[in-house]
Amino acid sequence: MTDQERPIIEIEALSKAFSYMPAVRKLDLTIQRGEFVALLGPNGSGKSTLLKLICGLNKPTTGQIRIGGWDMPAEAQAVRAQIGMVSHKALLYDNLTARENLAFFGKLYNLADDGRIERILEKVGLSKRAHSVVRTFSRGMLQRLSIARALLHEPHVLLMDEPYTGLDQDAAAVLDDLLSAAYSDGHTILMATHQLERAARLAKRIIILSRGSIVHDSTSKMETIELAARYAEVTGAATAR
Amino acid sequence: MKTPFFKVMMAIIHKDLRAELRSRELVATMMLFALLSVLVFSFALELDKVAREEAVSGVLWVTIVFASILGLNRSMAMERENGNMEAMLLAPVDRGAIFVGKLAGNFLFAIAVGLVLLPLMSVIYNINMLTSWVLIVVFLGTLGVSITGTLLAAMTVQTRAREALLPIVMLPVVLPLLLAAVKGTTGIINELPITDWQTWPRVLMVVDVIYLVLCLLSFAYVVEE
Numbered sequence: 035m036t037d038q039e040r041p042i043i044e045i046e047a048l049s050k051a052f053s054y055m056p057a058v059r060k061l062d063l064t065i066q067r068g069e070f071v072a073l074l075g076p077n078g079s080g081k082s083t084l085l086k087l088i089c090g091l092n093k094p095t096t097g098q099i100r101i102g103g104w105d106m107p108a109e110a111q112a113v114r115a116q117i118g119m120v121s122h123k124a125l126l127y128d129n130l131t132a133r134e135n136l137a138f139f140g141k142l143y144n145l146a147d148d149g150r151i152e153r154i155l156e157k158v159g160l161s162k163r164a165h166s167v168v169r170t171f172s173r174g175m176l177q178r179l180s181i182a183r184a185l186l187h188e189p190h191v192l193l194m195d196e197p198y199t200g201l202d203q204d205a206a207a208v209l210d211d212l213l214s215a216a217y218s219d220g221h222t223i224l225m226a227t228h229q230l231e232r233a234a235r236l237a238k239r240i241i242i243l244s245r246g247s248i249v250h251d252s253t254s255k256m257e258t259i260e261l262a263a264r265y266a267e268v269t270g271a272a273t274a275r
Numbered sequence: 276m277k278t279p280f281f282k283v284m285m286a287i288i289h290k291d292l293r294a295e296l297r298s299r300e301l302v303a304t305m306m307l308f309a310l311l312s313v314l315v316f317s318f319a320l321e322l323d324k325v326a327r328e329e330a331v332s333g334v335l336w337v338t339i340v341f342a343s344i345l346g347l348n349r350s351m352a353m354e355r356e357n358g359n360m361e362a363m364l365l366a367p368v369d370r371g372a373i374f375v376g377k378l379a380g381n382f383l384f385a386i387a388v389g390l391v392l393l394p395l396m397s398v399i400y401n402i403n404m405l406t407s408w409v410l411i412v413v414f415l416g417t418l419g420v421s422i423t424g425t426l427l428a429a430m431t432v433q434t435r436a437r438e439a440l441l442p443i444v445m446l447p448v449v450l451p452l453l454l455a456a457v458k459g460t461t462g463i464i465n466e467l468p469i470t471d472w473q474t475w476p477r478v479l480m481v482v483d484v485i486y487l488v489l490c491l492l493s494f495a496y497v498v499e500e
Contacts, residue, residue, distance in 0.1 A: 091499075125362035
């Protein structure tokens with residue numbers, strides 16, 4: 035199997051417990067390069083924990099994670115270079131401008147200042163605000179800049195933890211477009227969300243977690259109403275979205 | 276694949292200085308606190324010359340330590356507020372480089388306060404504190420306070436009572452530094468023979484090195500899970 039054929043994310047028997055409280059239970063998951071996967075589940079189902087385990091912010095209690103063939107956490111530095119993360123928190127400095135923020139993170143990823151900052155700002159539609167201080171940004175602009183930060187080092191995998199939190203309709207639509215563009219560019223996207231409608235529309239594969247285990251994993255296209263029914267069935271949760 | 280240590284360190288220092296130049300909230304708070312503290316002590320301790328020479332180094336170091344605590348709390352809160360520490364931890368960087376970068380920024384802010392305090396206290400207390408040996412002791416003492424403070428602030432910033440917790444955790448740890456710094460400064464400004472106080476700058480240097488190694492090794496465990 036060549037590197038390109040090999041799954042980008044390979045997870046085997048992954049468990050994570052916090053003070054003996056299991057958050058992820060013996061989870062097996064394989065994600066191919068270029069997949070757009072939506073991770074659904076009620077609060078406390080283990081979505082955020084799973085993303086933090088994949089990017090190395092949390093360490094597994096047991097089990098194995100391989101990203102692009104590299105073992106986590108043993109080869110964490112190699113894995114980190116391949117991952118971009120967007121969460122509901124901006125992960126940006128309020129007192130720096132958009133450009134200064136990206137330049138700082140560019141240095142942390144040892145990137146050359148080769149015009150990529152200008153290109154990525156153009157891509158997320160923030161070129162005109164490149165020299166504006168981030169604390170003056172709206173929530174939607176912050177999230178766009180957050181995506182620019184996550185994509186700056188051209189990661190293979192884009193992890194997104196509730197990226198739509200706090201966004202209005204227009205900002206959410208802009209984020210939809212950016213995600214679709216990132217998917218078209220070949221990034222593998224793993225997005226934890228509560229928004230079933232968006233998951234049904236954008237993602238090509240839906241995984242539902244409940245109590246730290248995968249209870250649904252399907253690549254077949256589902257309408258929102260169908261997904262909502264399935265979600266309620268496998269999680270026991272009521273949902274209207 | 277790992278970003279070079281020095282590059283990460285310089286990026287963090289540069290980022291902290293730039294953010295501070297723009298907001299001026301950290302140094303301004305520290306300076307104002309230091310100024311008020313020195314003035315309050317000067318009114319509270321209406322001392323004769325001899326008693327003043329005994330007490331002034333204590334005033335200097337209490338002010339530096341508490342002003343540093345104010346700065347450290349703010350500096351680490353900036354990393355926590357929008358999840359910025361997480362963003363740094365996601366990058367392929369040595370955790371030690373993050374520690375040294377944050378330490379350098381915190382030290383620069385604290386030493387700036389120390390350097391303003393020395394001429395100010397010389398005037399207010401009518402004692403010459405602007406000697407090269409006092410500067411060396413202030414440099415070494417402030418460095419030690421910044422080393423331990425950077426690690427402990429990274430720990431306490433994750434708790435709810437972080438503002439109150441940092442001084443409670445930090446003061447016992449900096450006690451050896453504080454004792455050596457006060458003894459050394461008192462000996463120098465009282466113009467005692469060098470043999471009476473030369474041990475203290477050496478003690479400060481040794482304690483700084485020990486704390487630096489311990490904090491550098493512990494930082495990854497503190498910021499990572």
